[in-house]
Amino acid sequence: MRVAVAGGTGCVGRHLVAALERRDHEPVVIARSVGVDLVTGRGLDAALEGVDVDNDEFFPALRHIVCNWLRFFSTHPVERGFAYAAGNEVDVDAGAAVRSVTSAHFVSELTPLVKGADARGEFAPGTPVDQVVAMVVLLLRHLDKAPFYKHVDPILDLTDKRPAEVERIALELVDALERAYAAPRKRTKTRP
Secondary structure (H helix, E strand, O other), X not given: OEEEEEOOOOOOHHHHHHHHXXXXXXXXXXXXXXXXXXXXOHHHHHHOOOOOOOOOOHHHHHHHHHHHHXXXXXXXXXXXHHHHHHHOOXXXXXXXXXXXXXXXXXXXXXXXXXXXXHHOOOEOOOOOHHXXXXXXXXXXXXXXXXXXXXXXXXXXXXXXXXXXXXXXXXXXXXXXXXXXXXXXXXXXXXXX
16 A cells, blocks of 8 residues: 655654555655655645746736646656645545645745736736635646546546646636636727
8 A cells, every 4th residue: 555654754754664664555755855845835836937926917827837737747746646645635634734734835825926916907806816816726736636546527537638638628727717707808899
């Protein structure tokens, strides 16, 4: 059985890893020293690469973030496994503890992008900023699992699709958020 061990290189964790190995289990070490940081949420940092959260237009930036996010999780199986495990933790308290830390990091990183867009008038009047942040977190949390694990998404069934198709569908989900939250654009007369 595969077992995630948070702090698996630490004082207690390394002994737990050794004990699991002696019992023919496969420990998956979760530690900063192996590139997985529960506190900083390395995947989100990679997704935000190339995005100026203070100045970029929101929906084009979100498209960039989503593409980076998919690329990151397709090439980082340990982080992908941890995202899945954290989202499906059976122990309620353990799951809540991990999700609260990662969710707080998501909110702290995404809120400036959303608030900047709101200040620039990019959202429809009365759009609740917290709701936009929540929808983006939900989208990212779905996309760090659904393309890689069967039965996570029985509607879109992203596991049976090529990466380019997964990206197209993910961007269509961003388009849906844009239709729901973006400020109405003024139409300009087009020439016949």
